[in-house]
Amino acid sequence: MKVAPPQFDYLCTLLRKRTGVCIDETKQYLVVARLMPIVNQRKIPSLETLIDRMRQGTDPSLEKDVLCAMMTHETSFFRDKAPFEALRGIIADLVVRRAAERQLTLWSAACSTGQEPFSIAMVLNEHFRELLATWRIRIIATDFSEPILARAREGIYGELETNRGLSPALLKKYFRPLQGKWSIAQECRQLVEFRCMNLNDTWPMMPLVDVVFLRNVMLYFDPPTRAALVGRVRRVLRPDGSLFLGGAETMIGIDDGWSRVVHGGCSHYTPKPRR
Numbered sequence: 001m002k003v004a005p006p007q008f009d010y011l012c013t014l015l016r017k018r019t020g021v022c023i024d025e026t027k028q029y030l031v032v033a034r035l036m037p038i039v040n041q042r043k044i045p046s047l048e049t050l051i052d053r054m055r056q057g058t059d060p061s062l063e064k065d066v067l068c069a070m071m072t073h074e075t076s077f078f079r080d081k082a083p084f085e086a087l088r089g090i091i092a093d094l095v096v097r098r099a100a101e102r103q104l105t106l107w108s109a110a111c112s113t114g115q116e117p118f119s120i121a122m123v124l125n126e127h128f129r130e131l132l133a134t135w136r137i138r139i140i141a142t143d144f145s146e147p148i149l150a151r152a153r154e155g156i157y158g159e160l161e162t163n164r165g166l167s168p169a170l171l172k173k174y175f176r177p178l179q180g181k182w183s184i185a186q187e188c189r190q191l192v193e194f195r196c197m198n199l200n201d202t203w204p205m206m207p208l209v210d211v212v213f214l215r216n217v218m219l220y221f222d223p224p225t226r227a228a229l230v231g232r233v234r235r236v237l238r239p240d241g242s243l244f245l246g247g248a249e250t251m252i253g254i255d256d257g258w259s260r261v262v263h264g265g266c267s268h269y270t271p272k273p274r275r
């Protein structure tokens, strides 16, 4: 099954314009798999009719549902492991540099169902517990998709999710059993502020941040969109702050205004001083 070219082109253009996410003809199967549930749920005669209705703009919720459905929310606790070990070292340095203000802000900029910001919260609880009692520490976690954020706010995970990346010790320490699932403990939950935010649109007011996790989202964007995004990230990142990208993402060919810092098994970026 394929979506007819006019509707497919309209969807690709809209997705790129609104969210930055790029798809092409090779993703026909993905469009069908992701949008057929909406077609069935709304009892719409066909995929083309769904896209035509979106185009008419009479149902604003339809466009948002379609755009959210087109996104990939793949994530896991402590994804790739090494960035979270590097984060521990970065926070240890920041503890010294921010001693006067006693404040740290971390941003998980495409947080999906919450595993990334809650992993950051576990790092803080494991290694910087005394800091949590005396400093103002915030983890801002944002994503485009409201339904996905609703899941993240719940902080409840099934066995398949907790089996990915969590050691039995961390599971026992930071999760409570709840009706066959696992609910994230209050000491992690209270650190995270979830907000809906489109990285490719006007941003709400953001505080200056010390560390940004912008992981596994830029790979869906084209190079100009990536360049614009890291430029905006730079404006909210403290001059000595750190930016983490995903394992398959790089700053090469995007923006040469960043220094790559290799730390253990991974690298992160810090802004080069402006000349």
Ligand SMILES: C[S@@+](CC[C@H](N)C(=O)[O-])C[C@H]1O[C@@H](n2cnc3c(N)ncnc32)[C@H](O)[C@@H]1O
Pocket: 018, 019, 020, 021, 071, 072, 073, 074, 075, 076, 079, 109, 110, 111, 112, 113, 116, 142, 143, 144, 145, 148, 197, 198, 199, 200, 214, 215, 216, 217, 246
């Ligand atoms: C693959 S997940 C990455 C989750 C997490 N950062 C990780 O590395 O495991 C990508 C997330 O980016 C979000 N996303 C895609 N485009 C976005 C945009 N324009 N603004 C904000 N979030 C976006 C999607 O909703 C999805 O939850």
